[in-house]
Amino acid sequence: MKRYFLLLFFSIQIGFAQTPIYQHFGVDEGLPSSEVYDVYQDKLGYIWFATDKGLSRYNGYEFENFTKKDGLPGNTILGFYPQKDGRVFCIEHHTNSLFYFDELFEGFKTFPYNNELKKHLPPNATVKSITIDQKGTIMLGGYFIKGFIEISNKGKVSYTFDKDLYPEALFSERKIKLKLGFLGNSESFGILYHDYKPDETLFLIPISNLTTSRVNVTKINKDEFAFIDSKLGIVSKSGSVKYLETEQNPIGIKRLNDHSFMVGYYSNGAEIRSTSGELMDSFLPNNSVSNFLIDAEGSYWFSTLDDGVFYIKNPPVKVFSNDNIVSLVKDNQSTLFAGHHNGNISSINNLKQKLLYKGSKYRPAFVEFSSDRSEIYGASDSFLLNFTNKQKPITIYNSRKLAEDILDPLVNVGSSGFNVLQKDSIKYFNVGMRTEDVCFYHDTIFIATPSGLYFKKGDTIQAYHKSPLFTSRLYDIDFNKKTKKAYMASQDYGVIVQGDSIYNISKYDGLTNNLVSEIYIENDSIVWACTNTGLNRIVFKTDNTYSINTITKSDGLLSNDINDVEIINDTVWVATKTGLCFFEKNMIEQKRLLNVLSLNLKEVRVNNNPVSAKNIKLKYNQNTISFKIEAISTRNTDNINYYYRLKEIDTAWTKTTNRIINFPSLSPGTYTFEAKANVFNNPNDLITTYSFKISPPFWKSGWFYSLCFLFFSVLVYLFFKIRVLTYNQDVFRELIRLTIKRLKRKEQFLKFRTNGGDYKIPTHDILFINSQGNYLDIVTNKKVYTIRCKIGEFIDQTPDSLEYLRVHRSYIIRIDQVSSKGKNWVVIKDHKIPVGESYIKELDKIQF
Secondary structure (H helix, E strand, O other): OHHHHHHHHOOEEEEOOOEEOEEEEOHHHOOOOOOEEEEEEOOOOOEEEEEOOEEEEEOOOOEEEEOHHHOOOOOOEOOOEEOOOOEEEEEEOOOOEEEEEEOOOOOEEEOOOHHHHHHHOOOOOEEEEEEEOOOOOEEEEEEOOEOEEEEOOOOOEEEEOOOEOOOOOOHHHHHHHOEEEEEOOOOEEEEEEOOOOOOOOEEEEEOOOOOOOOOEEEEOOOOEEEEEOOOEEEEEOOOOEEEEOOOOOEEEEEEEEOOEEEEEEOOOOEEEEEOOOOEEEEEOOOOOEEEEEEOOOOOEEEEEOOOOEEEEOOOOOEEEEOOOEEEEEEOOOOOEEEEEOOOOEEEEEOOEEEEEEOOOOOOOOEEEEEOOOOEEEEEEOOEEEEOOOOOOOEEOOOOOEEOOOOOOOEEEEOOOEEEEEEOOEEEEEEOOOOOOEEEEEOOEEEEEEOOEEEEEEOOEEEEOOOOHHHHOOEEEEEEEOOOOEEEEEEOOOOEEEEOOOEEEEOHHHOOOOOOEEEEEEOOOOEEEEEEOOEEEEEEEOOOOOEEEEEEOHHHOOOOOOEEEEEEEOOEEEEEEOOEEEEEEOHHHHHHOOOOOOEEEEEEEEEOOEEEOOOOEEEOOOOOOEEEEEEEEOHHHHHHEEEEEEEOOOOOOOEEEOOOEEEEOOOOOEEEEEEEEEEEOOOOOOOOEEEEEEEOOOHHHOHHHHHHHHHHHHHHHHHHHHHHHHHHOHHHHHHHHHHHHHHHOOOOOEEEEEEOOEEEEEEHHHEEEEEEEOOEEEEEEOOOEEEEEOOHHHHHHHOOOHHHEEEEEOOEEEEHHHEEEEOOOEEEEOOEEEEOOHHHHHHHHHOOO
16 A cells, blocks of 8 residues: 555656657658658649659559659659649759659650750759749759759750859859859759859848758848758848758758748658748657648648658647547546546646556556546556645555546446545445446436446436337446536447437447447537547537547547547547547647548449540440549548549439449440549538440341341241242231231120120130021120021121131131031030031141
């Protein structure tokens, strides 16, 4: 006990550097080299890198590398020089060859006057400045170039400001006369070897050091410039120069805004400095940072000479420590307290951490704040510690979580129960099952367990299953005394809310996961939910609706596995399994503005073969089509949703995260492929389309059908004319009979009068007719009707005369009722009907 008591008062002050969360890209990730000189973002959002082994372009998914075989004059590219006309110029260092590409990239183009340029560039020169005016004149300046080299749009090369006062003197002896010249009309800079006088077009920077190949000038605002001779300096339009004392000589500078710039150092990282020289931020302290970019989404890119590229996806998110912190709470003075996984307990104030208790690395430590007592408590190593009043530690075994509003009167949960404060003593209540959390809900003690929600009634524990939602495993319960609502973290149903009604908020509603491990109530309208797939902020509105914002690793967090969250003023502190990070709350609102920068149709494949033409017409068997689409948002690559459809056959859009859309075995037809994309469902107007047509096979075309019909008609005609009509009239008659029967599918009726009544019977019920002199017996399936009629007149009176055949002077049969026939008889049902000798040939008309 004495050991713990002493440790409670022994605190260690620890200072932490708040570092960004870096993502590293090197050769293993696809860069062609670890030696990267410059970084640039084009109009479509692609990030370009200049290296000693070619150029590289990053789309958020992978790197696309370009070398001599892709049209570069060489592979050592030192920088990008974007121009107002949309062209981006580069120079290959070893061949001193200029080339360029357009912002809407369509390949590399060689500068047509490179041969003339090489005649005027010293072999040891390094071009550091390239600008083009409205007339197409190029101005070059740099190391070992006297003044500027000017190349007209016709290829004429001349020098500007190239006088040399001491052409025979050693370079070191000329330094007192050297100046940096900045051409305001072209924003080019170069080294001047003559004591020129400044004018409206030429601004002079007097320097105190010999220049190196790192020489650079960047205009910060209309009155101030940052420059490198070999040191870092700031100069004003008035001519006053101020050198900044830095640990290492700089190797690159870049303007950020009118008040600040970035400077990179060899083996000493990068800094952001104000124009007054004040250090505002620092990065990568052990790397050689050659250049820097803030991209269109506010992310930071650092190119280095020794370790590829470093990327800060969301600069506002800072890492405080890499400790696994499981519990966070704040006091009334906005001091943050943290319970560590190794049992330590610490406080954080003004971005400085103070160790309050050193754990034995046996169990995690937890912290909680008592609003009634205004006291901070911690639980570690089976002890309850008061960090406000420094009271003697209280023994509480197996603490798994401290209760909300501790000692009021709930204390904590253990493995299978919870502690309650009773008359200044701690009493343990055995729940009889694993206990996750305990909370007062009005006058009832709610207990979160793996079997759902339970409550304490007297000295017994009962299930509180007023809703099926409460049968899920629960991890945390928090109660808002003002709104009278309880919020529960569940395993299956996300956040469960109990107030006037019971409902849940799940992944279906926008949470990152249905498994929620911790709830944090920020105020009456905002609740945070921690999951192992990110952090969720739920904003409840006055109309009983709510909105959800998610923050994940793709937004810059250290990890998606969130232990706890705490809000202090406008700062959100997030404890993850891999460390503690923090960011300003307004970052969440800024996230709503994020979207894709561009949408491009990268490739179309037909039967797995790429095609480049538009509005293509394909054969019937060229019907497997795939489209590769690419939306650019390097910061939100994992959150891009693609939507596509074939306009002619789909009214709804299909959603996917895949960039390759496949349509196997499309039917012949005319199609228009449409695709769009967004981030976090934020709308935009970007859409890409592609039209194509798949022709039917010739045997399914209209002309082929017409030809086949004509050919078949001729064959049928010839067949009937030659065979049927000539040789087999009975078959022809049967064919006609069946055809008429098929066409006249409507049921036929025979109408007659007999015995003073009118009758109508279906003709298909008639079996045969038997003559009895002037009377006929009509024999049907059900009955025999006798009518007055001569047998020779009957067939003409029927509506379907082709269905009948006279086979005897006393019998007429219905052809479709004949079941068998012989040489001189036919059988209908059970009646064997004779065939007269003069009617024998009629039997040929009965075809089976």
